[in-house]
Amino acid sequence: xxSREVVVQNQVGLHAxxxxxxIQKANEFKxxxxxxxxxxxxxxxxxxxVLSLGISKGTEITIIADGVDEEIAIExxxxxxxxxxxx
Amino acid sequence: xNNPLYDNNNYPFYVTLHQVVEEFHLEPIIxxxxxxxxxVFSADVNRPGLQIIGFFDYFDNxxxxxxxxxxxxxxxxxxxxxxxxxxxxxFSKNIPAVIVTRGLDIFPEMIEAAKKYNTxxxxxxxxTSRFMSALIGYLNVCLAPRVTQHGVLVEVYGEGVxxxxxxxxxxxxxxxxxxxxxxxxxxxxxxxxxxxxEKTLVGSAPEIIRHFIEIRGIGIxxxxxxxxxxxVKDSERIDMIIHLELWQEDKxxxxxxxxxxYTNLLGIDVPSLTIPVRPGRNLAVIVEVAAMNNRQKKMGxxxxxxxxxxxxxxxNRRSI
Numbered sequence: 001x002x003s004r005e006v007v008v009q010n011q012v013g014l015h016a017x018x019x020x021x022x023i024q025k026a027n028e029f030k031x032x033x034x035x036x037x038x039x040x041x042x043x044x045x046x047x048x049x050v051l052s053l054g055i056s057k058g059t060e061i062t063i064i065a066d067g068v069d070e071e072i073a074i075e076x077x078x079x080x081x082x083x084x085x086x087x
Numbered sequence: 088x089n090n091p092l093y094d095n096n097n098y099p100f101y102v103t104l105h106q107v108v109e110e111f112h113l114e115p116i117i118x119x120x121x122x123x124x125x126x127v128f129s130a131d132v133n134r135p136g137l138q139i140i141g142f143f144d145y146f147d148n149x150x151x152x153x154x155x156x157x158x159x160x161x162x163x164x165x166x167x168x169x170x171x172x173x174x175x176x177x178f179s180k181n182i183p184a185v186i187v188t189r190g191l192d193i194f195p196e197m198i199e200a201a202k203k204y205n206t207x208x209x210x211x212x213x214x215t216s217r218f219m220s221a222l223i224g225y226l227n228v229c230l231a232p233r234v235t236q237h238g239v240l241v242e243v244y245g246e247g248v249x250x251x252x253x254x255x256x257x258x259x260x261x262x263x264x265x266x267x268x269x270x271x272x273x274x275x276x277x278x279x280x281x282x283x284x285e286k287t288l289v290g291s292a293p294e295i296i297r298h299f300i301e302i303r304g305i306g307i308x309x310x311x312x313x314x315x316x317x318x319v320k321d322s323e324r325i326d327m328i329i330h331l332e333l334w335q336e337d338k339x340x341x342x343x344x345x346x347x348x349y350t351n352l353l354g355i356d357v358p359s360l361t362i363p364v365r366p367g368r369n370l371a372v373i374v375e376v377a378a379m380n381n382r383q384k385k386m387g388x389x390x391x392x393x394x395x396x397x398x399x400x401x402x403n404r405r406s407i
Contacts, residue, residue, distance in 0.1 A: 027254065039100075040279075040293075043237035045254040047301050048276035052293035 001066040003036075004074050010084035013056035018085040023047050025080050031067025033077065044077070101126035102229040104184055104207060107151075110225055111218070113186065113209040116193055122207045127151060127183050130226040132219055134158065139173040148180040151222070155188045155215030167196060174200035182206060186222075188215040231281040232353050240273040240290040240323060241265050243378035247323035249278065249290060249357075250374070252331035256364055259300050261331070263310075264371035271320040272310050275300040280325065282353040291322035327381045328352070328359035329374060335363070344380075344391040358384075 008014055014022065026033045026044040033044035037059060042049035044063070055061060063081075065073045105123040108115065129149040136158055138146060162170055178185075178200040184207040187193060193208065201208045211218050238251040239258040243265060252258050259275055266272050274292035283289050292298065298311040298319045311319045328350045340363050341348075349356035360377055364370065380390070 039233075040235050042235055042277050043254065046237055046276045048296045048299060048307070049235075049237060052277045052296040054295050 001064065002070050002074055003062050003064040004078055005060060005062050006078050006081050007060050008055050008057060008081060011057060013059065014050065014053070016051065019047060019050050021085050022077075022080065023050055025076060026073075029065070029067070029069050029073035029076070031065045031070045031073045033066075033073055034064040036062040036064060099128060100230045100233070101128050102226065103127070106229070107184075107222075107225075108209060111211060111213075111222065113211055116187070116208040116210055117198055117201050118205055118207040119209065122184070122205070125183055125207065127226070128230070130223065130230045132222055132226075134215070134219075135177055136161075138177050141173075141176060143176070143180070146180065148182050150182070152177065152182050152185045153188060153215060153219055153222075154185060154191075156191065159187075159191050159194075162194060170194060171196040171199060175203070178204040178206045184209055186211060186218075188213060188218050228281070228283050231283050233279060233281045234353055235293075236278045236280055236290075236352075237276065238278050239275050240278045240292075240325070241374075242271040242273060242320050242323045243375055244270070244382065246326045246378040246382055247273070247290065248374060248378050249280075249325050249328045250331060251328060252364075253333075255303075256331045256333060257370060258331065259302055261370040261374060263300060263302060263308075265374060266310060266314050266318045268371060268375070269317075270375075271318060271323075272298065272300065273320050273323045280352060282355060286355065288325040288352055288355055288357065289322055290325050297321070325352070325357060326385075327378070328357050329377060330359060330361040331364050331370065332361060333363070334365045338363070344389075345395065347384075 010018060023045055034041050035044045035050060035053060037053045037055060040053060041064070042053060044050060063074055063077045103123065104125040104127065107113065107127065108119070129147065131147065131150050133147065133150040133152050134155060135152050139158060139162060162173065165173065174197050185201070187208065187210045190210060190212040193210070197208060236249070236251065238249055239262045240247065240249050241262055250258050250261060262272055262275055273290060277293055277296065278290045279293055280288050280290045298309060299307055300310050301307050340361065348359050350359035358381060362370070362373055362377070383390070
């Protein structure tokens, strides 16, 4: 299991549309992936779960991945966030 | 169950003094305004009977201190100087706050000592035992260990059923069909679970996504708007857990139900079942039956045991 901290930088935060890109990306991987904000940790493959965190601009989140492709998964998730969801 | 989400992520939860004051309509006597955001971490409270006579062994200074009739009567028999010394010792321990019950008069020495250490003093009109039990109950809920689970929480025939499965197995579809059949949705996708006592887990939805559900191909729907008030609930006790998983041909599934299985959540063993999913299997009906069966077991009847008993009687009769 590996984890990486990242700060969400896009203007409006993780609202509905960027969140769908986010979960689509997470669903490409076999590993279990979670997003953690403060005390709460949710499944990164679940739309409502990710939305429930209410991630705004400047929020620090932790991406956690566990599974066979955890390295590539975490790399891809962090890259997506750092690209401000330009997909 | 080897799932990192079952970790008891042990976070120091707290409740602010302001929340306590609002909940119990406490009357601020002194030092409240500047200490509104002071955090209370302990769900236990203390009546400082022994502390006012100077005994501080095992004293837990994270607890709220409750002063009632007994302490007040004892203190009123002291001289003013003794009383001040008593309060000074107590207030110097950096306690979160002192709450005086029964609307009792506040000693001027208490105010003095409170001023010296900037300790808030509050007052309630309630009697001591009643106030204490209400306060402990409230603190236990606010400070309860908690975890967020990826799953669905529904109330089926009065039973709180937590459905857990991987993404895409059909949790939300099962939930929506249960709602259509007259049951209630509590949370979809993210379920916030609190351990409110040594026996009880209570689940609810995070405020932002409350009563929303996601169905692949349709998108997000508002269950309360579509199905009405009777289709939703804000929180529910978790009575059983159902694990849904794609049917694995080589796996052995329970056929009898003689052995009770449990899933441990936040240190509590919750009765659980694993139900294999195959296209065309009506999961909502299965969940309904599982809920009723769990209820029946709680009421002391186990169908598998009953069947076994009948069988044994028959065998014994024949072998005579």
